[in-house]
Amino acid sequence: MPTNIAIGFSSANDPVTAFKEAAIMAKTQSGLPRHDLTLIAVTPTYTAADAHTLTALENLRKILNPERLIGLTAPALIRMEGIENKGVLVLTISSDEIHMGIAAQHSISLLPLQDTGLKLARELASRMSTSERHGALIFCDPLALNHTQIVRGLQEGLGRAFNVAGVISPGTMFLQDHLLSDALGGLIFGGKTPFTCAIRHGWQPLGKPRIVTDSESNLIRTIDDKPAISIYREYFPEDMAGLPAGQLGDIGLLYPLGLSTMHPKEYLIKNPSAILPDGSLVCQGEITRGTQVHLMIGDKDSCRRAAHDAAVEIRDKLHGRNPKLAFIFASLARRKLFGRSAGQELNQIKEILGLACPVFGMYTYGEFGAATSTDLQTHNASILIAGLG
C-alpha cells in the first residue's frame, strides 16, 4: 500500500464531539478501515476531565481503528490551514514504506531521568532493526526537569547521530487506549521513507557577555558571581518589580538567555521558567559552569528567516524534495513574539515545503533537537521541523 496520510481537525466544544469529528474527517480523507498510526494533539480544554477524554478517545479509536495511537496535549495547534488556539488535531499514517513504533513511560519525575530516556529509546529501537531506523519524535510532559538527562538517555539508546525531534508540552498524554500523566513518549520512524529534522531560533545576543559562575543541573545559580536573576533585574528594573514572586512572565519568553556553543555565532536558547528565592534561574536542560551567556533579543524578521532556514534545511536533506508530511513544533516564545502575525512563520515554511505538504504541528514549552554544531540538546524559543518523505 502506498503511503496514506490524512489529517482531521475539530474545535467543537465538547471533547467527545471534537474527537469524533476530527476522527471522521481524517477517516474520510484516508478512506481506510484501519490505520497503522494515529497521532493526536489536543489543546488543554479537551483533557480537563479524564472520564470525558477517555470516552472521546474510545470513540476515536472505534472510528479510526489504529494499530498504534499516541498523542499529547499542546497549548495551541498548527495545521496547514493555520494556527488553532483550541481543537483536536488527528493525523493518520498508513504505509508499507514507513515503519513506525510507539512507546511511553509514565511517572517519570520519580525515576532517574537518564535511565527513563534510555528505557524509552530502547523500547522504540526494539520496534525495528538498526538499519531501518530513521528518526524519532519525542514527547515530554513535565516542564521542570533536567531534560538533558533524558536527552542523554535517548542518545545512549538510539545513538548520538540519530535524528530526534522532541517537544516539551505539559498535559495528558495518550498511548493506545490509556491516558498518561508525567510521561515521556516517543514515535519512531523507519523503512524506506527518510526522516529528517532541523531546528533554528533567530534570537540575537544583546549587551555584554557574562559568565555562568555557578550552576547545578538545570539551575543557573550565579552569573558573573551575582544571583542569576540580576541579569534581568539590570535590564528590566521596573518591569521585574511588578511581577509575582518566582515568575519572569513574558520577559523570560521575549528575552531568553543565549548560551555560547562551540560555533561562535550559534547560541543555545533558554527561557528561564522560574526564579528560586535565592535568585537562581530554573531552565530546561543542563547548564555548565563557565559557559558564556548573553541576554537575547528577537525580532520578527530574524525569526521568520530562522523558520525559512529550517525549512530549507529539511528540503536540502531530502535532496530538494518536498516532504510527504511536515511536523512543525514552535516555541510559545515565538507565538508571543509574533502575536497576531504568528501565521507568517507557518506561511514561510509552507512556501518552502510546498503548499500541498500536510502539516501536523503544535506550540511547545521546549524543544529537543540537534543544531548545526551541537548534539541533541534541550532548546527554547526555537522552531523545530521534522520532515517525513
Next chain:
Amino acid sequence: MHDIAYPATGFDLTPILAIVCLVLLTGLGIVLYMLIGKSEELREFKATYDKIMGSFNELDEQAKLIVKTDLELNKAQEELDRRLNGLNTLQNLARNMRTSLDENEAFQRINPELIADLGFSRMLAVSSNDDATFASRATIDLDPKKIEIALGKLSANADLVNALRNGMVFSSLSSSQKTRAFIVSLFETEHFILAPLLTQKGLTGFLFTGNRYNASAITEGDEELIGILASQLAQTIENTHLFEQVYRSSQMLETKVSERTKELSHALKDLEEISKKKTEFISAVSHELRTPLTSIKGYASLLITGKIGAIPDSVKERLMKINTHSDNLVKLINDLLDIARIESGRVEMKTAPQPIKPMLNNINDLLTPQLSAKTLTLHVQVQADAPDIEFDASQIERVFINLISNAIKFTPPHGTITINVIPQWDKKNLLCEVADTGIGIRKDDVARVFDEFYRVDNEINMNVKGTGLGLALARNIVEAHGGKIWVTSELGTGTMFHFTLPFKHTAKEGPRAG
C-alpha cells in the same frame, strides 16, 4: 670598620669581583629596565582592558535602552493585537447578540470563549429589577452565592449606582482607590471593568468583566471595548423589548383581524343568504305575476279585437293602455326572471362557437328604424382577425341590443354610435365596445349603472320609461359567459360600454393570418 682579609691564593680576586659586580649590576639594570617596560605594557594593557570594559559597559547601557524600547514596542504590539482581537470578538459578539430577539438569549450569547478572546476570564451580566435591585443574568467563573451578596451591596451603594446611571465606566485602571477596593471586594477580582447598560429607560443593568491575575491587567483599550460591548448589550436588550412590544401588538392585531374577518364572513354569508332569498322571491313573485298578467293581457287583446262585442272608442283606448302597460310589465317581469335565473345559476348559457359579425349585422337591421327615427349613424367595426368564439347568441344579442338601445336613447339626433369588436390575443378574449356621442354619465353614476333598478337621474330618463334592469341583465349575461363589463364616460361627450368574452377553447392562439 674591619678590614677584609683575603687568603693568600696567589690570585688577585678584586678584578673578578668587580666584573661580577658589574655584570650583576648590568643585569639588574636590564631587569629593572625590562620591569619598567613591562610595567608600562601592563599599564597600557590595563588601560586597554579598562577601555574595552568601558565599551562593554557602554554597550550594555545601550543594550538596556534597546531592550527597554523593544519591550515597550512588544507591549504596544501586544496591546494592538489585543485591541484587534477584541474588536474582532466584539464584532462577532455584537452580531450574535443582534440576532437575538429574546432578552435571556441575548445574555446567554456572551459565552466564555468570546469573553476569553476579549482577554477576560470572569464575567457577570446583570439586569435591573423594577425595585432598583439587580439580578444576575449570566456569569462566567464567579460564585453565584457570592454574586447575590455582591449585588445586594452594590445596589445599596447609591453613589456607585448613580455614577453608573450617568454612564460612568469603572475599572481597576482608572477608578479611585476607594471605588476600586469596593469593587474588588465585591467580586474578588483584582483587574476589572464595570460598565453600565443604559437604554432610553435609563440604567437597565451592568456588565462586569475581569481577571484575577496580575499578568492580565486592564488597559485603556479594554475599557473602551467593554464600554462598547455594554452599549451593544443594552441596545440588544432594548431591541428585544421593542420586538416584544411589536410582537404583542401584532398578535393583538392578528386577533382583531381574525375576529373582524369572522364577522365579515358571517355578514357575507348573511348577505348571500339574503341575495338568494331575494332571487327566489323575485323568481316566485314574477311567476305568480306573469300568469295573471298573461290572462289580463289576453282578455284586453280579445276585447280590443271586438270579437266579444263592440266597445266604445274610449274603452278601446283604455284597453290599449292596459295592453301597453301589460307589455311593459311582462318585459319587466321577464327581465327580473332572467336576472334571477342567471344569478341563481338556473339559466344555462347555450354557447356554441360562432362568428360575432353576423349577429351584429342582424342587430343593425333590427335597430335601423329606431336609428333612422333619431337620425343616428351606427358603425359596426369588427376587426378582420376576430376569431369565432363560444357564446350564447340570443343572450349576447340581448346585451348588444340593451347597450345600443341605451345609446340611441341618450344620443342626440345626428349622433354616432360605434360598435368595435377587437380580439385581445394576450388576454385571450374578445373586446366588444359600444360607444356613443351622447350626453354621457356623471362620475358618481358610472359606478352604479349596473345596479338593479338604478336609473341615472337625467332629463331623458325622466321622460322615457325604463325598468333599470337592462344593464344589470347585461352584466349578468356577460359574467355568465366568463367576461367582464364596464363603462367609461365623459359628461357631454359620450359613453362607451366595454365588455369581454373569453376565447375559451374555440379561438385559435394568435391572430389570424392575413
